[in-house]
Amino acid sequence: MSVDTRQESASPPASGRGDPHLAALADDELRTLDAHWRAANYLSVGQIYLMANPLLTEPLRPEHVKPRLLGHWGTSPGLNLVYTHLNRVIRARGLDALCIWGPGHGGPAVVAGSWLEGSYTETYPDITRDAAGMARLFKQFSFPGGVPSHVAPETPGSIHEGGELGYSLSHAYGAAFDNPGLLVACVIGDGEAETGPLAASWHSDKFLDPVHDGAVLPILHLNGYKIANPTVLARLPEPELDDLLKGYGHDPIHVTGDDPATVHRAMAQAMDTALDRITAFRRAAREDGATERPRWPVIVLRTPKGWTGPAEVDGLPVEGTWRSHQVPLAAVRDNPEHLRQLEAWLRSYRPEELFDEDGSPRPDVLACVPEGARRLGATPHANGGLLLRELPLPPLERYAVPVDKPGATLHEPTRVLGDMVEDLMRGTTDRRDFRLVGPDETASNRLQAVYAASGKAWQAEILDVDEHLDRHGRVMEILSEHTCQGWLEGYLLTGRHGLFSCYEAFVHIVDSMVNQHIKWLRVTRRLPWRVPIASLNYLLTSHVWRQDHNGFSHQDPGFVDHILNKSPEAVRVYLPPDANTLLSVADHALRSRDYVNVIVAGKQPCFDWLSMEQARTHCARGAGIWDWAGTEDGSREPDVVLACAGDVPTQEVLAAAQLLRRHLPQLAVRVVNVVDIARLMPSEEHPHGMSDFEYDGLFTTDKPVIFAYHGYPWLIHRLAYRRTGHPHLHVRGYKEIGTTTTPFDMVVRNDLDRYRLVMDVIDRVPGLAVRAAAVRQRMEDARLRHHDWIREHGTDLPEVTDWTWDG
Template identity: 85%
Template sequence: MPATPSTQPGTPSEEELRSLDAHWRAANYLAVGQIYLMANPLLREPLRPEHIKPRLLGHWGTSPGLNLVHTHLNRVVRNRGLDAICVWGPGHGGPAVLANSWLDGSYSETYPDVSRDEAGMARLFRQFSFPGGVPSHVAPETPGSIHEGGELGYALSHAYGAAFDNPGLLVACVIGDGEAETGPLAASWHGNKFLDPVHDGAVLPILHLNGYKIANPTVLSRLPEGELDALLRGYGHLPLYVTGADPAAVHRAMAEAMDTALDRIAAIQYEARTDGSTRRPHWPLLVLRTPKGWTGPAEVDGLPVEGTWRAHQVPLDHVRDDPGHLAQLEAWLRSYRPRELFDEHGGPAADVLACIPDGIRRLGANPHANGGLLLRDLPLPDLDRYAVPVDKPGTTRHEPTQVLGGLLADLMAATADRRDFRLVGPDETASNRLQAVYAATGKAWQADTLPVDEHLARDGRVMEILSEHTCQGWLEGYLLTGRHGLFSCYEAFVHIVDSMVNQHIKWLRTTRALPWRAPIASLNYLLTSHVWRQDHNGFSHQDPGFVDHVLNKSPEAVRVYFPPDANTLLATADHVLRSRDYVNVVVAGKQPCSDWLTLDEARTHCARGAGIWEWAGTDDGGREPDVVLACAGDVPTQEVLAAADLLRRHLPDLAVRVVNVVDLARLMPAEEHPHGMPDAEFDALFTRDKPVLFAYHGYPWLIHRLAYRRAVHPHLHVRGYKESGTTTTPFDMVVRNDLDRYRLVMDVIDRVPGLAVRAAAVRQEMADRRTRHHDWIREHGTDLPEVADWSWSG
């Protein structure tokens, strides 16, 4: 429905202000109680040391500001009938968000044992930062949350991701002034240049300036107001300011600012959706400036606390053993007048509940914050439409990602009306050969355009910004609110989001143990322009280590795939796009490479994850192999097949087995990873005692780490990338890292018993070819014809 341009009543009554203050005081009381109390939650008796937790953990400093924001969001959601969620950037303000979820009843609905009464309040307090309880920050366990408290810097990109293709949704986003100093947050301000007011929802950033981080002042809080205003306007926002320490004045100012901001948002959406305006809007932004640790102790032991960095965590930290601190804590708690806020059973009083929305309008109950509830299966097309013909292995060549681009284009077309699939990447869609998608949708863009520009569209669903952090944050927010997507990136630079993927994997692992959290679509990476074909960009673009990073994480949540050709990439993409609750990393080339498997063979091979390519080896007729040539990755596969071809011609009596690995986790023991192979299956594939030469796409030691428990490990020799890169020819990259076909043949001769003497002439020929390659590329600038023109002849 189009937004209405009419304004809502913006002046709150005195009664409404009183109820807002009651709700805010109740939330503050509950926040303090969670940090300190393990008994006597309503102070029905004087505080004693045994009522206090032995370990005081939590963050008080940001909590009063978050409570204020939550209280006033409740008001506008209720008054305007909004569909809204909030991303809480200062994630260590967990006490505040938990308190508000308990007050609106969503916490007790999710966790019935934490009832909305005195007994439930006691459980709420005791469980906070307590063994067997809940974390100190906003976490997956927190109803209404899509943002983990450890994700400093990602709040605003998550908020924009949640708003994309959600035209009826308001996403409020609280940004801490410490968080505002991070690089990811600085880039994410530009999300407003990609937000389509017709098809997308709205993001309301709330910059909370309370002055301090853990021990230092924050940069934005110390800027002169004119400079801060110029900065925020330069980012394309119209700032509204709420400043002060007097609760009554701040409540009135906050209510008026919220109403003004939402009126502006409604007007922007009405102009775009009804009047057809195409001008880029300047969206509102709130700047909330309140003291750190507001309403807490003004001084402790003669030192100022409220309004300083000392309020960041636990202002009174010796309550159990210092009678003065204990008395000060009790006075602090009673200053909120809890008898006015909670009834005789410990439930919230009517005044406290007056501002809270009903049902799923509550911030703790909105289904967009439990996106799996809204998730629909993707209408994935039949893969046969895109499969490349393979009459004989290795005799034709295609660009795998270009083939995949055709599938993604049709998927974009099939989701044009439902708008629940997006492709994100840092300015590399066409570079990564996925440009076919532009036939179905353009690149999202709300800023100015020039006649020379191509494929820009206000309603586009391809997202490109040269910030991997922002791409990752957008996609995470999109997935967490019930949609699907794919992140395409140069392999070397996906490392930029290492810490972000850490947090998402932790989120997924935690939510698997929460039955109320519905599964979400997997976070899918397509890593291309990879290490072996960055010969033109050179050493700076050559790093395959993201896979090592991901496979260090929770095995139940991570998957890594190395499809060796176009058809296996299609089968892999079909699988990962259908999956739920994983981080899937797919590494595939964009340059022409050999086609090895038909689509049916690729489907079967991908389902196995690892298998023998009988047509490539010479261990037929049930003969035990003399050597196993294994490979994972498109270029390593080609080099292994070329080595097998050389062995077939030069050492025809040698029994060679070729094993290709698509799913890297198959190398792990079954007890360590759900995709791991039992020992018997692994031994049947790789043998227990024969030499195994493994050509791997990335750093060799990862294969050793995955397979170190296997019987054959003493006989395993891995070739891979060893940080020898430069600007050179494609084949020279593998030669420089000893992954080339000639080195692999030499390795076989060196490791198969009895071959060293019998095949000395063959080994010498292989070494000579490496020398000839070295001389050739320096004279001609291209690879040897026997390499450049090679195709499988078996």
């Protein structure tokens, strides 16, 4: 058993209660801390096993035990220890604190702590703090109609779903950014510590501003095992682990042992030492103007896995081994010896000392618990909608590009958006509740105007050649999409706003992270006490069709497919075709709540099609006819529908429409542009979906529809497969054919080009195959001419590069 408070020279000296030589834990406080910890352990075991007899007022019988035993014991006693000691320092120091529980399998522990402090009963009034409420608390855990076994949205005080590991530390830093009075404790399981996202998250301390941000206290919980194997960090020699943590920029404080009294004393000293250092760092930065990057403390807590549980079951060691990970006694209903061991295990916590005759926690158990909103389960930072303020979004007309005639001018859509984001950042300078995050791509994605309002957050060394680095910046760049995602999620979940800018191909790196966030949003929508938070907004640019120099490795539009597989109530996908529609969509997304909004927009020069007023109307509609682009005269139905979604497909469709106007003037062509891709879905399957009546009116029931789509073509088929006109739908899109080549060659290679679209019309409109054979041949010749031209000149055909809309 040890507590190590060794300090590097860069750390301020600990003082007062934090000095282990001056701050011995009083016996009375030790007794009450242990009582709280034992009560939490008892409640954790009860949740896993019991459905009746919660206070053991009679001998335990098989029918008192759940028929299906689900849950995780192994990490729970360590989490209970952390909860107990966080209570102590929050109460003693008057802290505002939030805890991120990385070992999400420790759901019983966090629920137990919340029930003991009363926040659980305030959230769920039927789960009262008495014997009846305890019985309901136990039965509901991992039970049909109850609550999950993980730390979940249903858990008061949680902003972190425990279903997938790796994100706790980045969430903690996201919560701390722009929260200068907040302490964010983060318990990191040693299994989670092996993941790539967690490993990258340690570098977040190079972005934490001690003046404007809160503090993060990582607690690395080493209990030695995952589900079936030892963990890497738990098996490292202590000096090697120290070197690793110091290399990340932290000073480790070790707490190791299995004797409860000694561990309590050491944990109290470790907490005080860490918090004294944090206080000193903040004072030095905020009052003395210190700019040196702090070496923030990290607590390394080593306790046995399954601590205080059965030492041995069926002749095999359990406590301190992987066998305690889930349910140490698995056959309690059928095996009398297991039932006897369970009862002995529960009674070892001496519940009669912890709960009165009515089942309420006794005063000693609650002596360390803070009051009101300072309780971990009641902090408003874990229910961020309570703290959310409206963004001061500027009027879009300030940034709108003038469009007197469609297709006459060009702008880079994301550069136009960058001007709006700059003013939004400037408008939140004092309130500091908006951040722009991305993996080293802000300028590459043409959003660099934002630097005039805020530089890039950076606490490490700054050289003379560096640009836009800022100790107090709110633009966040790190070449780890996982860390960017985690930062932004933590920021949003604690009541702020943000935008994630990323290359389209590499946003896939966070596929599983956004899965968890969408699941979180879906569950919270059904919890009336969870207040809506700002949406998670993605701007995906440097997209598949304009990767001229990066080539095939940077060409993948499939994130949209991934998102549209998720809960329709929570996901939205927009493909604005020009600068003004991008402004309109971004304004809508930034105002929205409880969604994941995916916006795909180009950064290269793009034709301006719609005025700001037209863009607002079109985006509100989601999909509509561009009558100025077609050749319908209103006297008859169209012969063919040319549909498009995305900026490059829109240009190719309009170029195809122009060719058809020139070569087949008698053909009635309708042009439909889709901004909101979910509009293609039936209204009963997505809130933005169209009724069959609307869809049939737009696309017809029996006319050919040639659809040029930004991404993989089969997505459009999947969204529209139930429509009457689906047999007549032909989709062109990305077919996983890419390389480093010219912009137009990319669309030719994937059969999305204007010439191919005209050929598709001729092939699918009845009667045109013979009548327009010569036109079709000219289109094929143009494609062949393109092939030869780019190989000789290295640029696209002049008729392509110089094309403008002349309708």
